[in-house]
Amino acid sequence: MDQPLISVVIPAYQHAASLPGCLESVFAQQNVRTEIIVVDDGSTDGTLEVLEPYKAKGVRVIHQENQGANPARNRGLAEATGEYVIVLDADIIMRPTMLCDFLAQLQAHPEASYAYGSFYFGWKHFHGVPFSAERLRCMNFVHTSALVRRADHPGFDPAIKRFQDWDVWLTMLERGKTGVLVPGTYFLARIDGKSRIGSSWLPSFVYRLPWKYVGWKPMRVAKYEAAREAIKQKHKL
Template structure:
């Protein structure tokens, strides 16, 4: 059996990281290591980790952002399969088993991904399609990746880091395998901050985007998308 590492970057997620860890420790295929990188939280994150201290590798750093936290976790990991899992993600009990099986059954695939739930809404992904991927990101960060094919995160990319990774892999001939099931849920609490700022694209097109803070979010969205398009010549 290949080693499987889960990397959790977290910032101010003490209120929810316990649910994430509970779901990881309840998997039908347990991870070989769980690495939690606390990116300078000042809430109760460290206290929330105590019940899992014998199941995790806990790291702490001054606040540098989620990309630096993910990279540090990756550098410390040993798995041949890697899952980047934000602290607000809760996994179905069979997620790791099914993603690992998908990669074992498709040795030519570099990563396995699935549909997921974002709060109350289900986001159904699509079978791997290079044309569609160059048009839009339909693959969530929480996908199982072969370590040997992972290109690393570009420190110059501040938004859509996951899309950048999938496109970088696509450009060297790598592909993914789709599991047509909802295998995890992203918990949503708009009143709290945190490391996961992922928001479905359709939400930026709602009428309430005219509110000042939504206009700023949309501006960052469009700017980030432009950076990706320029880098990958989309």
């Protein structure tokens, strides 16, 4: 029996330098069938030129005017045809067994809608924890790049500029959809100097620290707190 198709959606904006590494890690995936869709969100750094040779390898490249991360993600989701989908940040390097291990966990747990694992963000190791609806309502612990049953993916709210991943998992939770942890560390998110405060997967101890120990400036803290409050209000937490 053929393996089910996995759609790998990669939104990209000014990621000419990091895309080759990301794509090569997709090509290196073991024992899975994939379609690769890269959505270039109006890059001006030569991203399209970098992607040109990959078209011959089956990568589908979609170019659109700059609209932001969530519209780019949604464009890729709309074009996806696989039974499963992963929205992969362009700065990620996956372990070769990531997709097949995530797929196996979902097949073993038909009650779960998505699978996720531990990862590195630069030198920081973010340890995955078993799925808990109660914990998810308090803080995010699932990275955007989880493997999701495509029929269950709600898409990304264009109005949400930070905590986009948390918003997705909370929306799914409200629809009765849950996740499952895959033990192990599966990818590296490389740090390229761009702010990643919009991502909400922070270790739980950060939420209990005085902000001066986190090293964030007051304005950044204020934006972080405002974004977190917007998610809480949207989902009535």
